[in-house]
Amino acid sequence: MADLGRAALVVSLGLSVYALVAGTTSAVTGRRRLAASARNALYCSFGSTLIAAIVLATALVRHDFTFSYVAAHTNRTLPTAYALSAFWGGQEGSLLLWLLVLTGYGALAVALNRKLLRDLTAWVVPVLGGIASFFAFVLVAVASPFGTQTAPLDGAGLTPSLQNPYMVAHPPMLYLGYVGLSIPFAFAAGAMLSGRTDERWIVATRRWTLAAWAFLGFGQLLGAHWAYVEVGWGGYYAWDPVENAALMPWLAATAFLHSVMIQERKGMLKVWNMVLVALAFELSVFGTFLTRSGVVNSIHSFAKSPIGSWFLAFVVISTVFSLTLIMWRLPLLKAKTKLESALSREAAFLYNNLLLVALCLTVLWGVLFPIVTQLFKGETRTIGRPYYDFFLRAFGLPLLLLMGIGPLIAWRKTSARALVRTLAWPIVVTVVCGIALAFAGAGSSKPGLIAYTFSAFVLASIVLELVRGTRVTGSVFTLVSRNRRRYGGYVVHAAIVLLAIGVAGSSAYGRSKELRFTPGQSATISGYTLTLNSVRMTHTPNSNQTRAIFTVGGHWHGTLSSGTNQYFFPPEPSNAVGIKTDWLRAEDLYVIADDVNLKTHVVYAKVLVKPLVNLIWIAGIVFLLGAAITLWPDAREQRRLVTRLAPARA
Amino acid sequence: MTLALGIVLAAVVVLVVALPFLREPTTVDDRLDAPGEDEVRRLGLIEERDRALAALKELEFDHRAGTLGDRDYRELVGPLRQAVASALRALERDRSYGLGMTAFEPPELPPEPSPPPDEGTLPMPEPVPEPYPPPDEATIPQE
Numbered sequence: 001m002a003d004l005g006r007a008a009l010v011v012s013l014g015l016s017v018y019a020l021v022a023g024t025t026s027a028v029t030g031r032r033r034l035a036a037s038a039r040n041a042l043y044c045s046f047g048s049t050l051i052a053a054i055v056l057a058t059a060l061v062r063h064d065f066t067f068s069y070v071a072a073h074t075n076r077t078l079p080t081a082y083a084l085s086a087f088w089g090g091q092e093g094s095l096l097l098w099l100l101v102l103t104g105y106g107a108l109a110v111a112l113n114r115k116l117l118r119d120l121t122a123w124v125v126p127v128l129g130g131i132a133s134f135f136a137f138v139l140v141a142v143a144s145p146f147g148t149q150t151a152p153l154d155g156a157g158l159t160p161s162l163q164n165p166y167m168v169a170h171p172p173m174l175y176l177g178y179v180g181l182s183i184p185f186a187f188a189a190g191a192m193l194s195g196r197t198d199e200r201w202i203v204a205t206r207r208w209t210l211a212a213w214a215f216l217g218f219g220q221l222l223g224a225h226w227a228y229v230e231v232g233w234g235g236y237y238a239w240d241p242v243e244n245a246a247l248m249p250w251l252a253a254t255a256f257l258h259s260v261m262i263q264e265r266k267g268m269l270k271v272w273n274m275v276l277v278a279l280a281f282e283l284s285v286f287g288t289f290l291t292r293s294g295v296v297n298s299i300h301s302f303a304k305s306p307i308g309s310w311f312l313a314f315v316v317i318s319t320v321f322s323l324t325l326i327m328w329r330l331p332l333l334k335a336k337t338k339l340e341s342a343l344s345r346e347a348a349f350l351y352n353n354l355l356l357v358a359l360c361l362t363v364l365w366g367v368l369f370p371i372v373t374q375l376f377k378g379e380t381r382t383i384g385r386p387y388y389d390f391f392l393r394a395f396g397l398p399l400l401l402l403m404g405i406g407p408l409i410a411w412r413k414t415s416a417r418a419l420v421r422t423l424a425w426p427i428v429v430t431v432v433c434g435i436a437l438a439f440a441g442a443g444s445s446k447p448g449l450i451a452y453t454f455s456a457f458v459l460a461s462i463v464l465e466l467v468r469g470t471r472v473t474g475s476v477f478t479l480v481s482r483n484r485r486r487y488g489g490y491v492v493h494a495a496i497v498l499l500a501i502g503v504a505g506s507s508a509y510g511r512s513k514e515l516r517f518t519p520g521q522s523a524t525i526s527g528y529t530l531t532l533n534s535v536r537m538t539h540t541p542n543s544n545q546t547r548a549i550f551t552v553g554g555h556w557h558g559t560l561s562s563g564t565n566q567y568f569f570p571p572e573p574s575n576a577v578g579i580k581t582d583w584l585r586a587e588d589l590y591v592i593a594d595d596v597n598l599k600t601h602v603v604y605a606k607v608l609v610k611p612l613v614n615l616i617w618i619a620g621i622v623f624l625l626g627a628a629i630t631l632w633p634d635a636r637e638q639r640r641l642v643t644r645l646a647p648a649r650a
Numbered sequence: 651m652t653l654a655l656g657i658v659l660a661a662v663v664v665l666v667v668a669l670p671f672l673r674e675p676t677t678v679d680d681r682l683d684a685p686g687e688d689e690v691r692r693l694g695l696i697e698e699r700d701r702a703l704a705a706l707k708e709l710e711f712d713h714r715a716g717t718l719g720d721r722d723y724r725e726l727v728g729p730l731r732q733a734v735a736s737a738l739r740a741l742e743r744d745r746s747y748g749l750g751m752t753a754f755e756p757p758e759l760p761p762e763p764s765p766p767p768d769e770g771t772l773p774m775p776e777p778v779p780e781p782y783p784p785p786d787e788a789t790i791p792q793e
Contacts, residue, residue: 007656011663018667030682036670044663051659119684196690199697265705410718411705412726418719468715 002067005055005146008048012099013136015045019129027122027193035122039110042125045132046103053100056093056145060086065151069093075157075569077542082163088171089162091292091307092145097172098288099135101179105208106132109183113204120201123190131182134314142307157569160543166226173219174246178284180212181249184256185281185322188274192325197270197332202260207631209260213253214627220246221620232575232592234512234608236616239388241367245287248367251360252280255353262346265411270333271326272353278322279357283364286315290367341413348406352399359395363388389507393447397454400500403493404458407465426460448508455497455504462490462497484629491626498619505612512608517548519601526609528589529553530560535601543567545576548593548603556582562593562605587611692744699737706730 023038025031056069060083065071073086073093088094106128114121139145161167184205191201223243224236237243256276262269289311326333339347366383373381408422433456434449442449466476469487473479480487515523517532524530533549547563562578578591588610595604665672685693709726712718718726 001652003652004655004659007652008659011659015663015667026682030684032680032682033670033674033677035682037667040669041667044666048659048663118682122682122684194684196685198690198693200693265701267701408717410712410722410726411708413722415719415722418722421719422717465715465717468717469711471716472711472714 001055001059001064002146002148005052006140006144008052008055009096009136009140009144009146012045012048012052012103013133013140015041015048016103016129016132016136019045020126020133021129023122023126023129027126035125038125038129039114039121042103042110042129042132043107045129045136046100046107049096049100049103049136052146053087053096056096057084057087060084063155065155066148067145068147068149069145071149071152071155073155073158075155077569078155078158078163081165081168082158085162085168085171086158088175089158089167090145092139092143094171094175095135095139095143095307096145097175098179099132099139101175102128102135102182103132105179105183106186109187109205109208117200117204119194120187120190120196120204123193124186127186127189127193128182131186131318134310138307138310142310154569157542157567159570160565160567160572160574161230164226164230166222166230170219170222170226173215173222177212177214177216177219177246178249178287180208180215181253181280181284183208183212184277188277189322189325192274192329192332195329195332197329199264202264202273206260209253209257210627210631213250213257214624214631216246216250216253218620218624218627220250221616221623225617225620228613229577229579230574232577232594234577234590234592234606234610236613239363239366239385242287242291244363244367245283245290248360248363249280249283249287251356251363252276252283255356255360256280258349258356259353262349266335266337266346268335268337268339268346269350270335271330274322274326274329274333276353276357278319278326279360282315282319282322283360285311285318289315343409343416343419344413345406345409345411348402348409352402352406355395355399355402359391359399362391362395396500397447397450400451400454400458400497403496404454404461407490407493408461423461425464426457429460430454430457442509445504445508448504451500451504451508455501458493458497462494465490480629484632484634488626488629488631491629492623493626495619495623495626498615498622502612502615502619505615506610509612510608510610512606514604514606517550517603517605523607524554525607527555528607528609530591530607532603533559535596535598535603537598542569546596546598547576548596548605550578550591552580552589555585556580556589560589560591562591563596564594581614583614585611586614588613688744692741695737695741695744699734699741702730702733702737706734 019038019041022034022041026034026038056067058064059067059070060074061080063070063074063076063083069090069092070086073090074083078086086093088097110121110125110128113124184201187201187205191197220243223246227233227238228236253276256273259269259276260273263273289308292307292311339350341347366387369383370380373379404426405423408426409419414422430453434453437443437449437452442452466479466487469479470476473482511526513523513525515530517523517530519532519534522529522531529552531551531553533551535546535548538545538547543565545563545565547561550560550562552558552560558580560578560580561576563576565574565576567574575592575594578589578593580589581587582589588608590608590610591605592608593603593605597603706727709718709723709730713720713723
């Protein structure tokens with residue numbers, strides 16, 4: 001069966017190259033049948049990649065260790081769900097998933113727009129063909145998942161930390177996000193290549209961008225929760241280069257989703273939007289380069305492999321291609337109008353964009369810094385958490401504030417008096433909340449207090465908008481269903497506020513202690529009293545599990561166990577943390593007992609109390625809800641688009 | 651078995667890719683259906699109209715909701731109505747007199763009959779039509 005997988009990938013490569021070459025030729029010469037043929041090649045490329053994916057998935061489920069990839073990432077005791085998740089647990093399989101999603105997305109996007117945007121899709125096909133050609137080439141020539149060997153008795157097994165339900169969903173979510181950014185990029189490039197830089201490419205890709213952005217955002221939150229419950233270092237985001245690699249394109253896509261509204265409304269920022277689309281796409285590929293090249297140290301990295309240089313070359317070539325296109329089409333991308341006032345919604349969006357891009361570039365510099373120092377000084381220097389935390393506060397807090405101000409300002413311009421009158425209620429709520437929080441002791445952390453009060457401001461402005469809108473329409477349901485994009489956006493804003501409160505609460509007001517326990521010994525932290533009860537070891541077919549059992553008193557009464565698991569296949573250790581969520585107090589008690597001595601019964605443990613951390617996970621659900629509202633199909637909008645984009649036949 | 655599957659896959663792929671040529675081995679018109687200058691112009695005008703209409707609807711909504719004060723509303727509504735009106739006029743002109751004229755180019759109308767002596771030669775100001783949102787839409791604008 002490996003031969004079939006290999007053959008399917010070679011066919012996929014051939015089809016992608018054909019889509020690139022025939023698509024370009026047809027678009028340049030204006031040949032209809034050739035364009036249709038190139039389009040069909042893109043569809044077939046998806047079909048062929050799907051066959052390759054089915055071959056690999058079948059081999060994983062059947063534990064067919066004649067496939068080197070299957071033997072390297074699974075073993076016989078691995079449950080079927082985790083065996084399937086090994087599809088993206090290794091380098092080659094995850095690249096195959098990338099190609100599968102890319103060709104699938106591409107085929108669907110082209111099929112949906114081929115009639116209304118015929119001139120545009122003629123150029124979109126070769127762009128997508130070019131991207132798919134690169135990934136198919138890497139899979140065929142550099143990192144094939146269909147390498148074979150004499151079957152060993154058993155496989156090496158999946159890394160223990162990846163044997164977690166979150167790892168079944170988190171990587172595919174990220175891939176759906178990363179790869180989804182290729183679609184707006186391809187349409188933007190198609191618009192520039194065809195010279196049709198009007199708004200049609202934006203209309204065609206609006207939902208694709210939103211979906212990719214939502215997958216990327218939700219995927220990161222899933223990853224954060226996985227880190228929190230599985231990796232066991234007490235946090236959820238470590239500013240790891242690979243985590244940052246997912247954050248950067250998300251920030252660029254967030255900026256694009258806001259600035260594109262200015263283009264739709266005012267015909268401004270066309271160049272800026274092209275730059276943002278290209279930036280989001282390039283950063284998504286750059287993130288893959290980071291993950292796979294081994295140039296940065298990260299717990300998420302795949303083993304060092306030769307594909308890094310191929311990815312770097314692709315990033316360089318596609319960046320040069322994008323910049324050349326933008327420079328070439330500058331005359332077509334000139335704005336028709338100007339910003340009328342610094343006090344307007346478009347100005348607020350512009351400030352928001354500058355802050356988002358500044359934050360994105362700051363993170364990029366933090367990621368690149370070790371590479372730059374290695375290149376120029378011969379030694380690797382890394383940038384630590386304080387750097388990122390500082391810039392997150394410097395750019396994130398004003399962003400939070402703008403999230404509350406933006407929706408309340410009118411387009412074009414607002415007088416200062418009207419602005420003050422509009423903002424009066426949110427400001428009153430903010431001041432009252434700020435004073436109450438300061439009295440409650442939140443003043444111990446100034447950034448935390450600012451984040452809380454700004455969050456109160458944003459929530460107040462969202463509620464005000466909903467109340468005012470409901471007064472006009474008569475019901476919240478009518479209000480939201482008639483303008484899903486605007487009010488779905490507000491729900492997403494509410495999710496970001498919850499996220500901000502959760503991050504501020506757990507980081508600025510969290511408590512932690514490193515403690516040494518002997519049996520019967522107690523320690524107290526933030527009103528919780530922990531007493532070491534016993535130490536034990538249990539054996540499972542794939543691991544030895546060492547646990548320290550604590551009796552907890554104070555705010556909560558019960559037992560909590562924490563320790564380590566030593567796996568046999570592969571022979572790797574893994575932390576098993578003890579977490580107790582107290583919903584009434586809105587905080588987690590988190591115990592990391594990673595040093596348990598079974599002979600002396602001495603336990604070294606780190607105990608943390610993390611207030612409001614669960615708001616981060618709730619934010620994920622609210623974020624999904626908001627994204628679903630904005631993405632929900634709107635029949636009236638579809639009718640309008642068909643009327644608008646259909647060629648005049650009269 | 652694998653070889654046979656591979657051959658079938660290759661054959662199907664070749665067939666599908668060649669399908670446009672197999673369907674139409676010879677054709678009179680093999681040109682890609684790209685919009686001409688007039689169509690591009692029409693799309694541009696529609697874009698302008700929709701943009702102005704959406705902005706106008708949002709302005710009305712924000713005014714009714716109380717986000718926008720009366721003074722700001724009065725200041726902003728005029729230019730937006732004018733923008734909608736000029737886009738509609740240009741589209742109407744294209745429909746009536748054929749494509750090819752710019753948005754602000756006056757159409758070549760048949761010569762007016764001489765005005766009666768009491769009206770003099772002063773031109774009558776053209777009324778600015780009210781925008782007409784589609785009936786199936788509420789007054790809520792699309793953001």
